[in-house]
Amino acid sequence: MVLSFMQDASYTINAAVDKLARGHFIRSLILRTLFLLTVLNFCAGVLFLSLRHLKVNTEYFVLFYLTGCFVMLFIAFFYAYNKNIEKTKWLAVLDDLNDFGGLLVSSDELFDKSWITTNTRINKIPEFNVSYFKKFKYTALSFIFMILCLTVPVEGLMPTSNRLELNEVEEILNKQIQTLNEEGLIKTDEAKEFLKSLEQITNNSDGKDPSKSFEALDHLREKLKKAANAGAMDLASELNSLEKLNKTENAINSELPKEAQRYLENMGLDNPKDASERKKAEDELKKYIEDRFEKVRYTVDKLAQQNLISSDVQKHINENSNNVSDSNQIMTTQDSGKESNNTNEQSSSGEGSGESSGEGSGESSGEGSGEGSGENPGSSQIPGSTPNKGTDGGGHEPLNYNRITSDHNSKFIDHKLPATGIVDFEGSISVGIGISAPLTNQPEPSGSGAGSLNLQDTDKIHVDKETILPRHKNAVIEYFGGNGAK
Amino acid sequence: MNNEKQLLSKDDLVMAYEDAKRILVELDKILIGRPELHRLVLIGILSRGHILLEGLPGVGKTALIKTLGCLLGLKFSRVQFTPDLMPGDILGAYILQQAADGRRETEFRPGPIFTNILLADEINRASPKTQSALLEAMQEKCVTLMGNTRKLPEPFFVLASQNPIELEGTYALPEAQLDRFLFKLEVSAASVETMKTIISSRRHGEPPLPSFEVSPERLDKLFAIMDKIYLSDAVADYIARLVDATSPFSETAMTKVKDYVQYGASPRAAIAVAESARGVALLAGRPTVGFKDVKEVFVPALNHRVLLNYKARFEGITARNLLEEILEKVSVADLDISDDISLKEK
Numbered sequence: 001m002v003l004s005f006m007q008d009a010s011y012t013i014n015a016a017v018d019k020l021a022r023g024h025f026i027r028s029l030i031l032r033t034l035f036l037l038t039v040l041n042f043c044a045g046v047l048f049l050s051l052r053h054l055k056v057n058t059e060y061f062v063l064f065y066l067t068g069c070f071v072m073l074f075i076a077f078f079y080a081y082n083k084n085i086e087k088t089k090w091l092a093v094l095d096d097l098n099d100f101g102g103l104l105v106s107s108d109e110l111f112d113k114s115w116i117t118t119n120t121r122i123n124k125i126p127e128f129n130v131s132y133f134k135k136f137k138y139t140a141l142s143f144i145f146m147i148l149c150l151t152v153p154v155e156g157l158m159p160t161s162n163r164l165e166l167n168e169v170e171e172i173l174n175k176q177i178q179t180l181n182e183e184g185l186i187k188t189d190e191a192k193e194f195l196k197s198l199e200q201i202t203n204n205s206d207g208k209d210p211s212k213s214f215e216a217l218d219h220l221r222e223k224l225k226k227a228a229n230a231g232a233m234d235l236a237s238e239l240n241s242l243e244k245l246n247k248t249e250n251a252i253n254s255e256l257p258k259e260a261q262r263y264l265e266n267m268g269l270d271n272p273k274d275a276s277e278r279k280k281a282e283d284e285l286k287k288y289i290e291d292r293f294e295k296v297r298y299t300v301d302k303l304a305q306q307n308l309i310s311s312d313v314q315k316h317i318n319e320n321s322n323n324v325s326d327s328n329q330i331m332t333t334q335d336s337g338k339e340s341n342n343t344n345e346q347s348s349s350g351e352g353s354g355e356s357s358g359e360g361s362g363e364s365s366g367e368g369s370g371e372g373s374g375e376n377p378g379s380s381q382i383p384g385s386t387p388n389k390g391t392d393g394g395g396h397e398p399l400n401y402n403r404i405t406s407d408h409n410s411k412f413i414d415h416k417l418p419a420t421g422i423v424d425f426e427g428s429i430s431v432g433i434g435i436s437a438p439l440t441n442q443p444e445p446s447g448s449g450a451g452s453l454n455l456q457d458t459d460k461i462h463v464d465k466e467t468i469l470p471r472h473k474n475a476v477i478e479y480f481g482g483n484g485a486k
Numbered sequence: 487m488n489n490e491k492q493l494l495s496k497d498d499l500v501m502a503y504e505d506a507k508r509i510l511v512e513l514d515k516i517l518i519g520r521p522e523l524h525r526l527v528l529i530g531i532l533s534r535g536h537i538l539l540e541g542l543p544g545v546g547k548t549a550l551i552k553t554l555g556c557l558l559g560l561k562f563s564r565v566q567f568t569p570d571l572m573p574g575d576i577l578g579a580y581i582l583q584q585a586a587d588g589r590r591e592t593e594f595r596p597g598p599i600f601t602n603i604l605l606a607d608e609i610n611r612a613s614p615k616t617q618s619a620l621l622e623a624m625q626e627k628c629v630t631l632m633g634n635t636r637k638l639p640e641p642f643f644v645l646a647s648q649n650p651i652e653l654e655g656t657y658a659l660p661e662a663q664l665d666r667f668l669f670k671l672e673v674s675a676a677s678v679e680t681m682k683t684i685i686s687s688r689r690h691g692e693p694p695l696p697s698f699e700v701s702p703e704r705l706d707k708l709f710a711i712m713d714k715i716y717l718s719d720a721v722a723d724y725i726a727r728l729v730d731a732t733s734p735f736s737e738t739a740m741t742k743v744k745d746y747v748q749y750g751a752s753p754r755a756a757i758a759v760a761e762s763a764r765g766v767a768l769l770a771g772r773p774t775v776g777f778k779d780v781k782e783v784f785v786p787a788l789n790h791r792v793l794l795n796y797k798a799r800f801e802g803i804t805a806r807n808l809l810e811e812i813l814e815k816v817s818v819a820d821l822d823i824s825d826d827i828s829l830k831e832k
Contacts, residue, residue: 024823024827027827028823028824028827031826031827083822083823083824085821085823088719088720088819089720089819090819092724092777092818092819093818093819093821093829095720095776095777095818096776096777096819099778100776101767101770101772101776101778101779102716102718102767102774102775102776102777102779103772103773103774103776105718105719105720105721105774106716106718106773106774107493109718109719109720110492110493110716112491112492112493114493114495114496115493115496115773126829126830127829127830128827128828128829128830129828129829129830130826130827130828131826134826135826
């Protein structure tokens with residue numbers, strides 16, 4: 001009658017409670033493991049991807065992942081163990097499900113076995129219903145993510161390299177150094193030093209800051225140009241000497257350049273004893289001069305080809321050499337000096353500045369023209385090659401517009417700029433500061449009180465001026481904020 | 487909670503169980519067709535609680551209470567509550583009397599409340615003043631008049647009825663009074679089958695008299711056994727969580743409770759559930775209160791204690807609906823398990 005439902009049970013109370021507790025522990029462990037595995041996979045994926053970018057050896061990944069799994073299992077186990085549910089609560093569940101009417105929980109609380117004994121059987125045990133699918137879904141996704149992170153090509157996700165592609169520039173500079181060395185314009189040690197600098201610049205190139213590398217390369221290029229221009233200047237002065245010698249009658253009796261003297265010595269004609277030997281010596285000297293002129297022309301052409309000297313310089317030297325060889329009109333040193341000054345002024349005022357900034361060329365223009373003409377009056381000044389500060393600011397080498405910029409993978413349009421020597425000054429303006437004596441106010445005889453302003457005599461006026469070329473107009477307007485510049 | 491840390495013996499329990507069963511069987515025999523109502527009324531009586539019966543006139547409310555009084559051998563009074571009923575009409579009054587020697591003195595004439603079972607018929611028709619006269623009697627089981635407090639006879643029950651129609655001239659019971667009723671039970675209309683039986687077996691609507699009467703000693707014993715029925719901590723925790731879930735201010739309250747409940751059940755409600763669950767356990771012949779016992783009495787014990795807001799009224803939500811939903815949601819054991827794990831009956 002009473003409590004008849006306690007018969008025909010299949011579990012003892014303790015066995016039922018253990019079964020429930022174990023079932024819960026295992027399911028909690030599985031769920032927690034899946035959750036932590038999902039987290040681990042996502043974290044590992046991100047980490048692996050980062051490490052692959054940093055080119056860390058991938059064989060450590062497995063070790064890292066296995067360690068992570070081990071730690072994760074430990075945490076999951078610890079969590080599931082701590083989530084262990086009290087026996088009383090399992091008893092309450094069993095009590096309710098099996099209609100014990102509170103006897104299970106009460107007997108356990110009071111340790112009263114008069115109604116319920118340890119042998120009392122339990123008929124119904126609840127089942128755990130776990131939504132594994134949701135958890136598995138996320139875990140599977142995390143696995144896929146991690147595998148993708150391990151297999152996706154890293155090169156496609158990041159810029160290929162941080163290094164600049166300087167091959168072309170490096171090659172050009174390399175050739176320039178070799179040319180200078182071959183033509184004897186720089187010594188072998190200097191050439192080695194230049195090559196070393198070039199290598200250093202290339203190795204230290206950084207895609208994030210290309211201006212740094214290009215600045216260093218420009219600096220090296222300028223050094224090479226300086227050396228080339230200095231060499232060209234020597235060649236020009238040698239040409240002048242040879243030219244004078246060529247025009248002198250009885251040149252063999254005059255003071256010969258060392259190289260010519262050495263040449264005649266080698267031929268055994270340095271001291272001609274008779275007229276025939278003298279004639280022969282003079283012929284040899286002429287031949288030497290011609291050969292030398294040929295050699296100089298060749299060297300100059302080579303330098304111009306390598307963009308180490310400007311076309312103006314090349315033209316000027318070639319004209320001199322042609323004049324000698326054709327015995328035509330010889331350019332006077334005065335004229336050439338004037339021309340060189342003129343050209344120098346043009347080039348140093350920004351025309352030949354090349355890649356260098358306009359600021360640098362602007363600064364050097366005044367000094368270049370002044371010092372260049374003042375120090376070497378009447379000498380054969382090579383246009384644009386004065387060793388003054390005027391050439392420091394600007395490179396004469398034209399921009400290489402075919403170069404692909406490493407920053408943006410963009411290419412300049414292949415557009416030829418006008419040569420530095422033929423800049424049209426039309427439309428340019430001059431700006432400057434006029435310094436003069438104070439203005440005088442001369443009242444009008446009518447006595448109206450208003451006076452006109454007149455400058456004092458012009459001999460007391462000093463003006464510092466600079467020429468602003470048409471192409472620089474906009475930059476100047478922008479610089480001064482456009483106020484009144486128009 | 488329970489002072490005695492021992493479960494009732496089977497012999498003690500069997501005797502009380504048999505008495506309770508006999509009463510129930512007799513009730514079912516006399517009043518046909520409402521075994522569930524009889525069961526809950528008996529549970530209420532065993533729990534020594536007051537019961538509010540709500541139903542249409544003529545459905546057998548008064549007959550049930552009368553029969554119960556006869557069965558338990560208890561004194562029975564009936565008061566028909568009307569708007570002009572005064573507290574003195576229920577509680578009693580001091581009357582000036584002239585003694586034989588000519589002296590005049592006041593004498594207390596106890597009202598109908600001095601009984602074991604008070605049938606407060608149509609309680610909502612009396613004025614609030616008269617209704618509130620019952621408050622002390624229902625809670626303290628005593629009456630205070632003119633500074634004198636008089637104990638009411640033991641046991642004392644108020645079995646009130648109210649009519650859900652003809653609400654003109656009625657006064658809804660205040661919450662404080664409603665809270666004092668253990669159960670609020672709805673007495674529904676009888677089915678065709680029941681009516682057929684009643685018509686054929688009853689002449690002039692008079693129910694037969696009970697075949698036995700429980701002696702006062704056995705009734706005392708029954709109440710004593712009731713007190714010894716053990717309520718475990720696990721069940722007490724379940725009751726507490728259930729009652730807490732009715733409060734919209736509770737952290738564990740459902741959204742519906744937060745939306746529709748103005749005030750949840752009081753701790754007195756939790757006591758009512760626990761006491762009445764003991765009655766269920768006794769009727770099941772068990773020395774302990776089970777979770778199903780709690781579930782059985784939860785709705786009748788709380789449906790008049792949960793105060794719904796106007797939104798619930800507009801949307802037709804009843805306290806019964808909400809309480810049944812709470813019963814479904816609150817688990818018997820507060821298992822701290824993951825949301826992904828649920829327990830399913832095999």
